[in-house]
Amino acid sequence: MVKLNTYLNFPGTAEEAFNFYKSIFGGEFCVLQRYKDGPPMEGCGELPPELGEKILHISMAIGNNALMASDAVPPMCPPVSVGSNVSLSLHPDSEEEGRRLFDALSAGGHVQMPYQPMFWGAVFGMCADKFGIQWMVNYELPK
Structure with missing residues (x-):
């Protein structure tokens, strides 16, 4: 059986968004990793200190599915365009x-x-x- 999980990219607001979703759906975060806790990202140079607290990966269960996300912030990722694409x-x-x-x-x-x-x-x-x-x-x- 294939399970569909949705992955969202935020421009630095993933933690705020997931706290909002948690207030609606309940439960706990399955995973919460920050950029400062992850391995160095090849080709991105040194992690700017202001990005250390941003979300590298976050996941929470909603029923039998998972909602996952990250902060897609330069220089770690290309800029994200929040909108109607998902x-x-x-x-x-x-x-x-x-x-x-x-x-x-x-x-x-x-x-x-x-x-x-x-x-x-x-x-x-x-x-x-x-x-x-x-x-x-x-x-x-x-x-």
């Missing part, structure tokens, strides 16, 4: 849980499509959270 699709067990997730994720962000009944037999909404990450929440109504 959408994360959530499939909750109840309409109420879908509403809770949608409301929490959209707080401080932007609602693109309200969480509402849709023609395909689901309650669905789309939003961008306050970090610019695109989310879809889709609860399939019982038949």
Whole structure:
């Protein structure tokens, strides 16, 4: 069986973003590594001190899946462009849980499509959270 895990790159805000997601989903971080704790990165030269506390890799479980990320900051990585190039699709067990997730994720962000009944037999909404990450929440109504 193939498991799909989502990996996000942030321009230096990965820790703040993951603390936000942890407040919504609960649980703990499975992995939290900082650049200062990692091996020297070939071809990047010496690590600038201000980047030492940035996130090299972070992971947290959401159900049977994992959400992972890093701070993609120069000179360690090419600059990241936060925006609409990634959408994360959530499939909750109840309409109420879908509403809770949608409301929490959209707080401080932007609602693109309200969480509402849709023609395909689901309650669905789309939003961008306050970090610019695109989310879809889709609860399939019982038949």
